[in-house]
Amino acid sequence: MRGALAIDSRKLGRWALLTAATLAMLYILAPLISVTWLSFYEQEIPSFPPEGYSLRWYKLITGNARFVDGLLLSVQLGVSATAIGLFVGVPAALCLSRFRFPGRETLNNLLLLPLMVPGVVLGTALYVFHVEAEIATGGRFAILGSTLGLLSGHVLVVIPWVVRLVLASLAGFDRTLEEAAQNLGADRWTTFRRITLPGILPGVVAGAMFGFVASFGNLEMSLFLVGPGRTTLPIAILQYLEWKIDPSIAAVSVVQIVLIGTAMLVTDRFVKISRVV
Amino acid sequence: MATAATTAVSVEERGGSRLSAAALIGPATFIVAAGLLIPIVILFRYSLNKFVPRLMMVDALTIESYVKFFTDAFYLGVFFTTVKVAMICTIACLIMGFPLAYALARTRTRYKNILIMLVVLPLFVGNAVRAAGWMTLFGSKGMINAGLVGFGLVDVPVQMMFTEGAVIVGIIAVNLPFMVLTLQSVIESIDRAVEEAAFSLGADPWHMFWRVLWPLALPGIVAGIILTFILGMNAYATPVLLGGPEFKMMAPLVFGQMQLGNWPFGAAVSFILMTTTLVLTVIAGLSLHKRYRR
Structure with missing residues (x-):
């Protein structure tokens, strides 16, 4: 009798758990579902239920220079920042995992710091930094609002992701393979290229993907750093939404959701996302 | 002789490895130190400057901006609203997040990876896009109001936006x-x-959760609370888009002040935001640890 009761309470608990979990999942996805729905509305005013459905808002995107330019700038920034981030981040992770030296922990924390500093603080700090840099160079170079200034900020955002994920995959890497290669006469660069890099590739790919997405989606910091008349895609979306919501901005949002979803699916083929986040 | 030679080689190697270690980590360290630490120091220096309306910023060493913030009812209101909103959101996230996290951790389906990706995707599409989704739901003719009016629960649409x-x-x-x-x-x-073990000793699910799972998961709970609290304190896009121009939280306040050209005050608010977040986080971490240390 008691046993039957105990099993019932476990069954009940399981049901309560699954219901709560499903509700939380729906809550997380609700805004994405509703914005996708809106992008297919026939009429411009976002009143529910829609008068009909159409794809015309997607056709209109390519004609909107603000969003096309924003998308291009965001992609350019993301790709360049990720390339630079990998170029400096992978060696840094190698150093942190291979060498023991005083201050190693501090350096590790320093490289992860840009992830901890709130976006608005990062933005204000870089803004005043650029102001000071312009004063120091006598105003000969336009730094504030320049693409280079914006890019340097995005590199900062990428580095922690690369360092963190490459470090994680280095931790599971068997070092005796490298020693074997060197015993067989390979020099350091060959060893890195032929042995280490293939071994840590999942971490590098994950680092690149997360770095790119962090740069691509960055809003708060970029707000302070974009020059007049230029915007990244997230800023273009924010500024449009401050004015109004309609199916055309929803279509742009869906394009961004699809782009990022695809990037995640591609990365998942290299490294299981559930193991790196 | 042989020993001496080996020692000489190993010393040389150690010198070489120190050099290569520096070469490996140097560039990244330089970028973060020069690109983040120096700007934060300059930001702090700016917060001690003086703001004179037509001259913009005047070099000074004053805590005027900080005093202004903590003596003005409007700014204090913004401050407490931000802390309150961040706290409510953190508690709600813990209550709603635990069941989902548990289900995801213990599930045996092959679709686990897909389920995790569904949790990660919204995180990456950006806050503005997600705010757009809520705007669709919350509008006076949006989906929620259409449902409420349609079922006759209310006569006029409920004001949810802003x-x-x-x-x-x-x-x-x-x-x-x-x-x-x-x-x-x-x-x-x-x-x-x-x-x-807890179940076979006769615990029901609630006691198993409260007496076994909760204490064991505590480090993660503290980490999750800290992370969501920091994010809540620093939210920008969500209060701007869903709260409207009248609703003010700290991050939009910082941006507004910088845009107005009041750099010292913007810098000070930025610093207050960063420090408060850090202090409250440390207090939360310490008190939770103390309470559950056995």
């Missing part, structure tokens, strides 16, 4: 994935056998 409630709902959705992912990884590291 309210504190809308901002809270939006921030919870933004922060929930972070909480879920943090909790999920810590629950996965807890051996399932301890749960079975």
Whole structure:
């Protein structure tokens, strides 16, 4: 009798758990579902239920220079920042995992710091930094609002992701393979290229993907750093939404959701996302 | 002789490796130190400058901006609203996030990876896009109001946009994935056998959760609370879009002040935001640790 009761309470608990979990999942996805729905509305005013459905808002995107330019700038920034981030981040992770030296922990924390500093603080700090840099160079170079200034900020955002994920995959890497290669006469660069890099590739790919997405989606910091008349895609979306919501901005949002979803699916083929986040 | 030669080689190698270590980590360290630490120091220096309306900023060493913030009812109101919203969102994220994190950690389906990706995707599409989704739902002719009016629950549409409630709902959705992912990884590291042990000793699910799971998951719970609290304090896009121009939180205040050209005050508010977040986080971490240390 008691046993039957105990099993019932476990069954009940399981049901309560699954219901709560499903509700939380729906809550997380609700805004994405509703914005996708809106992008297919026939009429411009976002009143529910829609008068009909159409794809015309997607056709209109390519004609909107603000969003096309924003998308291009965001992609350019993301790709360049990720390339630079990998170029400096992978060696840094190698150093942190291979060498023991005083201050190693501090350096590790320093490289992860840009992830901890709130976006608005990062933005204000870089803004005043650029102001000071312009004063120091006598105003000969336009730094504030320049693409280079914006890019340097995005590199900062990428580095922690690369360092963190490459470090994680280095931790599971068997070092005796490298020693074997060197015993067989390979020099350091060959060893890195032929042995280490293939071994840590999942971490590098994950680092690149997360770095790119962090740069691509960055809003708060970029707000302070974009020059007049230029915007990244997230800023273009924010500024449009401050004015109004309609199916055309929803279509742009869906394009961004699809782009990022695809990037995640591609990365998942290299490294299981559930193991790196 | 042979020993001396080996020593000489190893010393040389150590010198060489020190050099290569520096070459490997140098560039990244330089970028972060020069690109982040120096700007933060300059930002702090700016916050001690004086703002003179027509001259913009005048070099000074004064805590005027900080005094202004903490003596003005408007700014204090913004401050307490921000702390309140961040706290409500953090508690809600913990309550809503735990069941989902537990289900994801213990599920045996082949679709686990897809389910995790569904949690991660919204996190990456950006806050503005997610705010757009809530705007679709919350509008006076939006989906929720259409449902309420359609079922005859209300006669006139309920004002949901530009309210504190809308901002809270939006921030919870933004922060929930972070909480879920943090909790999920810590629950996965807890051996399932301890749960079975509790059940076989006669515990019902509630007692198993409260007496076994909760204490074991505590490090992850603290980490999740800290992370979501920081994100809640610093939310920008959600309060701007769902709260409207009248609803003010700290991050939009910083941006507004910088845009107005009041750099010293903007810098000071930025610093107050960063320090408060850090201090409250440390207090939360310490008190939770103390309470559950056995």
